[in-house]
Amino acid sequence: MDAERRLRSRGYRLTPQRRAVLEALAGEGGRPLDTSQIHKRVSREFPGIGLATVYRTLELLVELGIALPVHLHEGSRHYELNTGEHRHHLVCLSCGEVQPFRGCDPGELAERVRDESDFLVTSHCLSLFGICGSCRSPGRGR
Amino acid sequence: MDAERRLRSRGYRLTPQRRAVLEALAGEGGRPLDTSQIHKRVSREFPGIGLATVYRTLELLVELGIALPVHLHEGSRHYELNTGEHRHHLVCLSCGEVQPFRGCDPGELAERVRDESDFLVTSHCLSLFGICGSCRSPGRGR
DNA sequence: CTATCAAATGATAATAATTATCAAAAAGCA
DNA sequence: TGCTTTTTGATAATTATTATCATTTGATAG
Ligand SMILES: [Mn+2]
Ligand SMILES: [Mn+2]
Ligand SMILES: [Zn+2]
Ligand SMILES: [Zn+2]
Numbered sequence: 001m002d003a004e005r006r007l008r009s010r011g012y013r014l015t016p017q018r019r020a021v022l023e024a025l026a027g028e029g030g031r032p033l034d035t036s037q038i039h040k041r042v043s044r045e046f047p048g049i050g051l052a053t054v055y056r057t058l059e060l061l062v063e064l065g066i067a068l069p070v071h072l073h074e075g076s077r078h079y080e081l082n083t084g085e086h087r088h089h090l091v092c093l094s095c096g097e098v099q100p101f102r103g104c105d106p107g108e109l110a111e112r113v114r115d116e117s118d119f120l121v122t123s124h125c126l127s128l129f130g131i132c133g134s135c136r137s138p139g140r141g142r
Numbered sequence: 143m144d145a146e147r148r149l150r151s152r153g154y155r156l157t158p159q160r161r162a163v164l165e166a167l168a169g170e171g172g173r174p175l176d177t178s179q180i181h182k183r184v185s186r187e188f189p190g191i192g193l194a195t196v197y198r199t200l201e202l203l204v205e206l207g208i209a210l211p212v213h214l215h216e217g218s219r220h221y222e223l224n225t226g227e228h229r230h231h232l233v234c235l236s237c238g239e240v241q242p243f244r245g246c247d248p249g250e251l252a253e254r255v256r257d258e259s260d261f262l263v264t265s266h267c268l269s270l271f272g273i274c275g276s277c278r279s280p281g282r283g284r
Numbered sequence: 285c286t287a288t289c290a291a292a293t294g295a296t297a298a299t300a301a302t303t304a305t306c307a308a309a310a311a312g313c314a
Numbered sequence: 315t316g317c318t319t320t321t322t323g324a325t326a327a328t329t330a331t332t333a334t335c336a337t338t339t340g341a342t343a344g
Contacts, residue, residue: 013340015292035330050294055331071213073267075302076330090261099261103254109270112245118275119232119241125215126268128251133260155311157321177301192323197302217331218301 003066010064020045021057025067025081031098032070032078032089071125072098092132101128145208152206162187163199167209167223173240174212174220174231213267214240234274243270 003022004014024041025033033041039054058079061067070078072091088101110121145164146156166183167175175183181196200221203209212220214233230243252263 011291013291015339017293048294050296052295052332053293056292071215071267073213090255090259090263092261093264099259101255101258101261103258113232113243113270116243116245117232117241118278119234119243119270119272120278121232121270121272122235123272124268124270125213126266128255128261128263128266130261130263130265132262136260136262153320155320157310159322190323192325194303194324195322198321 003061003064006064006066012060012064017042017046017049017053018057018060020049021054021061022066022081025079030081030083032072032080034074034076034078036076038079070127072127073129088126088128090128090130090132092135093129094131094135097132097134099132145203145206148206148208149202154202154206159184159188159191159195160199160202162191163196163203164208164223167221172223172225174214174222176216176218176220178218180221212269214269215271230268230270232270232272232274234277235271236273236277239274239276241274 007014007018020042021038023045024038027041035051035054035058038058039049039051042049042054058067062069062079065082067079068082070080070089072078072089085102086104086106088104090099090101092098104126106121106124109124113119113121149156149160162184163180166180169183177193177196177200180200181191181193184191184196200209204211204221207224209221210224212222212231214220214231227244228246228248230246232241232243234240246268248263248266251266255261255263
């Protein structure tokens with residue numbers, strides 16, 4: 001795992017707890033998880049791990065660019081591994097299913113902004129809401 | 143104000159408190175405000191207004207489509223009046239300035255999503271982060 | 285291998301945002 | 315005016331997040 005190098009090069013240790021958080025984020029198809037979900041999963045391997053450790057680990061992983069914060073409109077933030085691929089998410093308002101969306105071009109977006117202002121875009125946050133295919137097809141709803 | 147009709151048609155009353163919240167959202171160039179900012183402004187006219195009333199009013203205004211929730215990455219949500227114009231916001235990471243961005247075409251976005259999935263987009267949430275013009279120009283920074 | 289020191293953890297308290305309750309006040313109407 | 319429903323304000327309860335601090339762990343020097 002490349003995360004270990006990025007941690008060590010900054011003087012941080014890859015502890016078992018941190019490894020477990022990384023594995024939780026990597027599992028289950030890499031869907032974005034909130035802190036509670038991550039804590040539950042890590043607890044299977046580390047019964048009694050503190051919720052604060054989960055928060056601290058996520059904060060660190062985001063700082064190092066290993067994880068990305070995702071906003072899915074509810075109360076709590078979600079996190080996902082930074083795969084290097086630029087993507088956002090489609091959130092089904094009916095079943096809650098979250099799937100990745102890759103049709104966003106950050107460069108083109110920044111240009112469009114520059115056209116109407118002198119603002120320099122360095123990052124953005126996009127979430128798309130609607131109804132997923134399963135919820136729309138009559139046969140195979142869930 | 144058209145908000146009054148929308149309220150009354152659903153059996154709600156346009157109370158002085160609700161009017162004050164609407165005025166707070168309309169003032170100051172219609173910038174998105176969080177609940178604390180709204181509460182402070184309304185308190186000038188209504189000393190002792192409950193914070194819960196502000197929350198309840200915002201929830202109602204959003205339900206009726208009179209106000210829109212805006213996510214600007216920090217802890218608390220922001221709200222703005224629904225002007226009917228589709229727009230998002232540019233958030234300066236240096237000075238915190240927030241300015242509207244109108245270069246988003248929801249229809250085109252929905253099409254792009256349909257191209258790569260069978261997801262039907264009904265709404266989306268976009269925030270753009272970066273450095274504003276004032277913070278980049280050496281002479282007139284703030 | 286053991287002593288040492290900084291980093292990390294777990295338990296817990298403290299904040300902060302939001303929501304729920306409920307009795308009192310206000311508004312609309314007979 | 316009296317009755318009914320809505321709305322409010324005060325307050326408690328939740329929930330998410332951050333801060334503290336004593337203890338443990340991991341790396342390293344001797
Ligand atoms: Mn994007
Ligand atoms: Mn848009
Ligand atoms: Zn669905
Ligand atoms: Zn700025």
